[in-house]
Amino acid sequence: MTATMPPNANPGLRRLNAFRFSSPQTFYPLAGKILPYFAWAAVVLGAIGLYIGFFVAPTDAQQGEAYRIIFIHVPAAWMSMFIYVVMAFWAAMGLVFNTRLSAMMATALAPTGALFTFLALWTGALWGKPTWGAWWVWDARLTSELILLFLYLGFIALHSAIEDPRRADKAAGVLALVGVVNVPIIYFSVKWWNTLHQGASVSLTGAPTMAATMLAGMAVMALAFWMYAIAAALARVRSIILERERQSDWVHEYARSLK
């Protein structure tokens, strides 16, 4: 790692290599550089995933064409849980090391996580109606996923309700950490309780219960959503960095350099 160091960087950071990118000032340009790759990967993978999902994967023997909702439903549900864990990880890092950027990352992930949670619930409702005959049931899987949405919304609301950003980071960080207990509940809900929701389509043990092309479509769409989530979080964290560091000299120099 050479050459990318800005001239006015804190010399202390140079020694602490692992923490180098934990400074908003050094992370900001890096995020801007890698963002387009994730955005393009999301677009390309999304196109491939949709092609596989609609034109390669066969019609399901039991559910007909209704099953094609799986190509966005399952990836959205995976992302809703995965983003929450990553958000809680950054919140924990922020609480332990008191690094500003970690808390900013957690804040940047929350809206995208909430979006995927809503999409998992929405596509689930549209899948439930033709297959179960109901848009919604108070089943363990659905209820715990709804709680996940409330956790995301609670995190966002709590963070924006506290004026001092550092105090907001701490309070919302604690909420994120407490809420992480809900993720394994969602994941294992179909095993622990007798639910209407079907079990896991993909597991580490045992053969998958679906056609290989169906599985491929789902995996590629999951990758596309993953890349999208990274791009969205990076774009959001860049705005958050500028907002929260707006009094610092490097932001002023940067703003002038854009003119």
Added chain:
Amino acid sequence: MSWNSWGDFWAMGGYALYVWGSYAVTFALLATEATLLCLRRRSVLGHVGLVARNRARETNRGTA
């Protein structure tokens, strides 16, 4: 391929409302989030530029 025609494709075996309702809302919301992120960046840059110009003006006045 499960489709004989485009009409066949759009009909989704009778599940058009559910399948297209899922996909339309998903991609509409992702596009909305991306647009909002662009707008937020533009407004933040405008605000930061304003702060920077004010700061520069004050510094100039101080040295004059």
